[in-house]
Amino acid sequence: MARVRKTVTIRDVAEDADVSLQTVSRVVNGGPNVRPQLRDKVRASIERLGYVPSLAAQRMSGSRSYIILAINDRERTLADWRERRGTDWVDQMLLGGILTCSKHGYRMMVELIDTHSDHVERELGAALSALQPDGVILTPPHSENRLITELLSARAIPFARIGSDVAGPGIPMTMGDEGAAHLATTRLAELGHRRIAMIAGPSQYSLSGWRIEGWKRALAEAGLPHEGLLEAGDFGYESGTRAARALLARNPDCTAIIASSDQMALAALEVARDRGLVVPRDLSLISFDNTPIVRFTQPPLTAIDQPIAETVSRAVEQLIARDEGDNGGQVIEVAAGLVERSSTAPPPPVSAPARA
Amino acid sequence: MARVRKTVTIRDVAEDADVSLQTVSRVVNGGPNVRPQLRDKVRASIERLGYVPSLAAQRMSGSRSYIILAINDRERTLADWRERRGTDWVDQMLLGGILTCSKHGYRMMVELIDTHSDHVERELGAALSALQPDGVILTPPHSENRLITELLSARAIPFARIGSDVAGPGIPMTMGDEGAAHLATTRLAELGHRRIAMIAGPSQYSLSGWRIEGWKRALAEAGLPHEGLLEAGDFGYESGTRAARALLARNPDCTAIIASSDQMALAALEVARDRGLVVPRDLSLISFDNTPIVRFTQPPLTAIDQPIAETVSRAVEQLIARDEGDNGGQVIEVAAGLVERSSTAPPPPVSAPARA
DNA sequence: ACAAGTCTTGAGAACGCTCTCAAAATGCGT
DNA sequence: ACGCATTTTGAGAGCGTTCTCAAGACTTGT
Known part of the structure; x- marks a missing residue:
């Protein structure tokens, strides 16, 4: 409507509403002591002129930078x-x-x-x-x-x-990393899995520890062992490959893996495929993060949704x-929360010569 | 090193270097006319005091907001x-x-x-x-x-x-949307495909038009038809499903599809799977965008990498x-550029009863 | 050596806002 | 009505920078 108008400042509003700068400032910032009548008048001017305070100026004078x-x-x-x-x-x-x-x-x-x-x-x-x-x-x-x-x-x-x-x-x-890991582990235990492995994140992340704790707690509650079922990666794909290989080589009877990141879960999926294992028939998989990629893998991955x-x-x-x-x-x-997709199922009936 | 020091301002630097504010400002902004000797002195003060200009103040006085x-x-x-x-x-x-x-x-x-x-x-x-x-x-x-x-x-x-x-x-x-579509289409034509379809984006996007143009140009250069091989989506997954279904239903002899987004390509992949088509054996697929998801589909998708x-x-x-x-x-x-992965291959030898 | 430049430096205003503090207006109890 | 407390309003300084413009220090040509 206007031409290349110069910036509208608080001064323009003050003049338009015929009040002081300070009053406009109070209205803008929801200051406490302004007569309703004046407040409305100022608001109208602000509206009409399209005034918006300059962030920079606010920062300069006030205490906040927003x-x-x-x-x-x-x-x-x-x-x-x-x-x-x-x-x-x-x-x-x-x-x-x-x-x-x-x-x-x-x-x-x-x-x-x-x-x-x-x-x-x-x-x-x-x-x-x-x-x-x-x-x-x-x-x-x-x-x-x-x-x-x-x-x-x-x-x-x-x-x-x-x-x-x-x-x-x-x-x-x-x-809620501890709780999330506990949730995922418990779900797998409920499905009947007895050898539930975890690919953890790097130890310098506190959350890696919490997840391990949640996993161990759920395992303990279900009367399941955790020995030899833990590997750590760095959240990246390659580390997931290494960890999954190690895990499956060491535990042929492992029927479920929880990975501490989507990338590592993807890697585990690939490793399983290489070993001729079908997910979820032979191996269940739950990942952490629930990034967009895990919806489009084959099968789509059940995942912990990090909020x-x-x-x-x-x-x-x-x-x-x-x-x-x-x-x-x-x-x-x-x-x-846990988003269930198609990478989890009961363990294969024969597979586990568990109590060997 | 210091205690809860107040912000270091240009004034502090000026005092420390025993020059005027203006000179410091010139040094900071690479101003032209400052004696090297003074410049170095000021620089040293800036360094020592750890001075960094305040964005807000710069915006206030100067013409730029950075x-x-x-x-x-x-x-x-x-x-x-x-x-x-x-x-x-x-x-x-x-x-x-x-x-x-x-x-x-x-x-x-x-x-x-x-x-x-x-x-x-x-x-x-x-x-x-x-x-x-x-x-x-x-x-x-x-x-x-x-x-x-x-x-x-x-x-x-x-x-x-x-x-x-x-x-x-x-x-x-x-x-380079025109060129990219041309590139993808040409590659498919070189592989031997004769019926190359496109799932375009919505028409309000200029780039949708450009991609169609590139596709048509490549088709024309290869002496191939484009009639009936075009469908439009809205870049979303669902629209891709609709488009792919329509395309394959109408063109049983279609052996390649270029999708204008990864989501639509994913949908096409799913549709193909539903129809019993194996990608890339029965159908080649190239998507636009090359977002992270297309690396982890089965098979990984060949894609145009949008820069x-x-x-x-x-x-x-x-x-x-x-x-x-x-x-x-x-x-x-x-x-x-075109990132080749595993969703593209020569068309099936028997498939095309093309010149029926 | 002198006027006329050019380079270097600095002083002071200005940017748009919020602070602090004081003045004016209002309310209230008696 | 009167004084006192409270609410409402405004004036002016200040935030940390860059801008404009003028003054001082050098050059340079003749």
């Missing part, structure tokens, strides 16, 4: 990208974050950082200085990276540690609402 | 998310964008907008006012959305139109370098 920063590892992201592995984790985290941020008038930014080297401090510091975010979201394995958490708490920037439940600064948030987006969303809300009383170190947990 | 905005459709993104369809496109675009932005000291932000409704102007306007980005990246189908492009040019914000080559404001960028990340990266560079002479409406094209 920015939540999500940290990701540059190397890993780059590698995933080059090799066209899915970066579904990033996806999910972004979506959960962006959606929730925008609901509260915040924005989410993603920062790629070299989290391995000692550039961490430098790079993260630069990002924090430039952006001055109101909160930061850390995902595994950064959630327990000392350099990072210390830098953040030194700067007094609130942050959420996803996939970490240790005490310390930052809001710990978990995704990443939901968790990040919760994290954002925690960060934004931090003002209203500190969350006293209480771990926040979002539970995972 | 922000590039990428527009995505909220509904579609949300749907993809809920149904755990891969949002690889978003991924790729983000990665290409973020990486290139950070290389130039810029940041990329993603904005989800209701691009269908008439909220577009409102929502986009709000985002532009709040963020005041230095550039905007539009992806299909927004690249040719009048409301959007006009709003952007009215505000004089440079933008790139990915997947669009029409004249007008904004930098047009394409990904999304690369294109977005180029777009960002164009936007950042816009100052140095307008890009006179010349279309920028990044070529796509």
Whole structure:
């Protein structure tokens, strides 16, 4: 409607509504003491002029920047990208974050950082200085990276540690890994499996440990053994291949595998195929993550659905609402679910010369 | 090293180096007229103090915001998310964008907008006012959305139109869709296929047309017909199922299909399986996009690799370098490649009672 | 050696907003 | 009605940068 209009500022609104800047500011920010009549008048002006406060200016004067920063590892992201592995984790985290941020008038930014080297401090510091975010979201394995958490708490920037439940600064948030592994294992036990193996993730991830615990607990509850049924990978495809081979070579009587990532499950599926095993007839398979790829494999994989987006969303809300009383170190947990598809079935009747 | 230090500002650096604010600013921004000696001194101070300019302050005073905005459709993104369809496109675009932005000291932000409704102007306007980005990246189908492009040019914000080559404001960028379709079709023709079908995308996407053109051109060059071999979908799985069924029902002699998206290719794969056709023995299949899922289907799909990340990266560079002479409406094209996997093979020897 | 440049440096305003604090208006108890 | 507490409004400074413009320090040509 207008021509190349210059930016509409709070001053324009103030003039239009014939009030002071301060009053407009109060209306915009839902300030408490404004007469309803004036408030409406100002609102009308804002509407008419199409005024939207400038994020930069808000940051400059106020205490908030309305920015939540999500940290990701540059190397890993780059590698995933080059090799066209899915970066579904990033996806999910972004979506959960962006959606929730925008609901509260915040924005989410993603920062790629070299989290391995000692550039961490430098790079993260630069990002924090430039952006001055109101909160930061850390995902595994950064959630327990000392350099990072210390830098953040030194700067007094609130942050959420996803996939970490240790005490310390930052809001710990978990995704029910122990419970999820327990759930998957129990389901397999119920189907009749007696030799249920697990391909775990790398030990530097806390969640790897939790999953192993859940698996062991379910096994114990069902009176099943776990000895020799554990292998660890690094979440990647190749490591899954190695682990699955080792597992099946060592345990010919193994009839079910839980893999700690979709990529490793895919690898296990391939290994099974190589060994002439038909999934799920001869071998049941459950994966962690439930990224889009597992719906299109042959057969589609039963998977633990990690509520990443939901968790990040919760994290954002925690960060934004931090003002209203500190969350006293209480771990926040979002539970995972099991999506049953076609890679799970009862074990073959003859297969197990178990109690040999 | 320091305690809860207050933010280091340009003033601190100026004092430390015993020069004026302005001189520091010049050094930071690579200003032209500074004595080398002074420059080094200032650099040393910056280094020592760990100074990083505040984005917000830069935006406030200067003309640039160092922000590039990428527009995505909220509904579609949300749907993809809920149904755990891969949002690889978003991924790729983000990665290409973020990486290139950070290389130039810029940041990329993603904005989800209701691009269908008439909220577009409102929502986009709000985002532009709040963020005041230095550039905007539009992806299909927004690249040719009048409301959007006009709003952007009215505000004089440079933008790139990915997947669009029409004249007008904004930098047009394409990904060689015509050439890619031609390449895929030609490859199939070389393998000996005579009835090569295409499942196209929706017509409101320019690239759908280009792909059809490339397919027809290759067919014509090989002396093959195209009549009755074209179906259109909406890029989604279900539409692919419908299209593939129609195609195969109408053309029992069809031995190859090119699908305009991975999801539709997946659907075609499933349809073929239902009809008892073995891919690639009885039917060859090539998809567009090359998202991570097509590597893990049975068989893995041969696919056109859309250089999304690369294109977005180029777009960002164009936007950042816009100052140095307008890009006179010349279309920028990044070529796509063909990734051969196992869904393509020569047609079955007997199959075609073609010249009936 | 002098005027006329060019290069280098700095001072001060401006960007758009929110803070703090004080002034004006209102409400209330007696 | 009167004083006091409370609510509502506004004025002005300040956030950290870059911009404009002017002053000082060098060059250079003659």
